[in-house]
Amino acid sequence: MQRAVLVKALMLATALLASAPVAAEIRIIQSPGGRVGPFLDLFEKVRESGERVVIDGPCLSACTLVLSIVPGERICVTKRAVLGFHAARSVDRRGRFYAEPEASDAVLQAYPGPVRDWISHRGGLTSRLLLLKGRDLAAIYPRCR
Template sequence: MRIAVFVSVVLSLLATVPARADLRITRDHGGYVEEYKAKYQRIRARGERVIIDGICNSACTMVFGIVPMNKICVTPRASLGFHLAYYDKAFTFGMKINSSEGTSDLMSYYPPTVKSWISRNGGLTNDMKKIKNGTDLWQIVDPCPEEFF
């Protein structure tokens, strides 16, 4: 009887503890900056890790300014993409209109290593500038341990 009560208590305690999970990014082409800010702030608050295991473009890259760098790693499949911020094309009749305010906001989140890479590669433009697995990427973020591949 005591064992059943003990098991019941342990199970109820476990049910109240939030599960921690890693975020594995495999194919994220970006989106609205405000949504990414909120998403990454929740991940940071929960102390979760982020494993970049594929494409992380545009607003996805804000992870580097919100989640602690020691909680982020990249696999050999990782790829980052950076470009100027622009207004939602649904509101600009399908035209890409750059947002200097949005770009400034985006850049304010990036750590010095990201800003340095962007600067060395000609700054942000309308075209996507990509970093693939290798030394340029590892100057920004550490490779994941092999068990994450």
């Protein structure tokens, strides 16, 4: 009788594991940003993979492009999440930064509406870093469970 109970328990456990969805995720713990190209490539792969993105720390500058590429329903944030936005810029051969207004406009238009509105209500994308966090961020993206 114990063997029959054990076999039934194993069958039930196997059935539950087989029907459980795979919980693959990408976790952003800290990203200062960087060159746009590698972030675009990475987030395109994440979008195609179907993985969920957990923002669990600072995601600054080019890292925020995740919001434009991965569907919003696959993005969640923790209490530690911070998104940092600024205008696009390039560096010349002498190491000096210069503004890229057309690129800034394109990036702003690519963000989801609520993010775009939040940025616009704070003066738009400029050289100053805008930080979206806390309640403002939780009003746009769900908390991770």
